[in-house]
Amino acid sequence: MKAAVIVFPGSNCDRDMAVGLERATGRAPQMVWHKDASLPEGLDLVAIPGGFSFGDYLRCGAIAARAPIMRSVVDFAARGGHVLGVCNGFQVLIEAGLLPGALMRNAQLKYVCKVTPLRVATNDSAFTCGYTRNQRIDIPIAHHDGNYLAEPALLDRLRGEDRIAFTYEQNPNGSTADIAGILSENRRILGMMPHPERANDPALGGTDGAPFFAGLAEGVMAGA
Template identity: 70%
Template sequence: MKAGVIVFPGSNCDRDLAVAFERVSGRKTDMIWHKDSTLPTGLDIVAVPGGFSFGDYLRCGAIAARSPIMRSVVEFANNGGHVLGICNGFQVLIESGLLPGALMRNAGLKFVCKDVELKVATSRTAFTSNYRKGEEITIPVAHHDGNYVADPDLVKRLKDEDRITFTYADNPNGSTADIAGIVSENRRVMGMMPHPERLNDRHLGGTDGTRLFESLGEALVGA
């Protein structure tokens, strides 16, 4: 699996994400600057990291979503490529139109930074195949705008199509239907607010996040 991580001004989880991919694949992660207009060739997955791209100006992820590299990321996704967006990366993918819905200010108006319990809502994606459906895992969240908003039609569609990947056991931000992560219609683009790359080493508190990267490593081996 060859991974590429997009770097915006204000990204701050890009290196953790790169390490998470490298540990699984043994291959160096390509770091891709937002002003580049093309992706390196041979990537199996593109990841959009957490952070505060462009200072969260206008709306979280709005400016980053219009940067030159994102056109190539959208094209990569439209051609069937795998794309992962975490936290600010999820916001960027929504603003890019790759995932439906919106992410709004947390209902409690506070920045929430803590470990939360997540329920694995489906293992039927390349991102979650190493988890069991219904399993509870611990993954940290750190966000101010993680309140996923979807109208009833969209929620129904996400549920019917088994596209909700993670839900919160104890909702920290007011998100609709406790949604913490979703996949696209072709199941190859996933966005999630919690940070699996931050629980990827037992010396740092746990490895519940590791299996997400292992799932990808297995799905995309030699892809």
């Protein structure tokens, strides 16, 4: 699998994301600067990592979503490419119009950083095929604006189309229906607030994120 990781000023999980992808694929992803006008050729996956792009100035992800490279990311997604956004990356995907809904301030208006139990709501995607449906996993979160808001019609659509990827067991931020991650209509774009790349090695305190990357590498190459 050939992958790229987009880097913005303020990204701080780009290296962790690259390590997770390289361990799963045996191939180092290409790091792509936000001012680049185009993506490398032949990519299978584009990953937008967590952090605080542009210092979270204005709305989180709003400036990054308008960076030059994002035009190519949107085009890549339109051609059926796989795109992953984690934490700030999820915010960028929503701001770029690649995923529906909104990410608001946490309900308690405080930054939350802790390991959080999740449920795998569906394993029918390249991003979640490394798990079993309804599997419980422990994945870190670290965000101030992770409160996913979906109006009733959107929530019904996400549920009806099996597009809720992960849910919180103990909702840390007020997200609608405990949603921690969602899929696009074609199931090739995932946005999630928890950080699987921070649970990818025993030295980090957990390995529940390792099947995420292993399954992703297998699922993308299988065309899931």
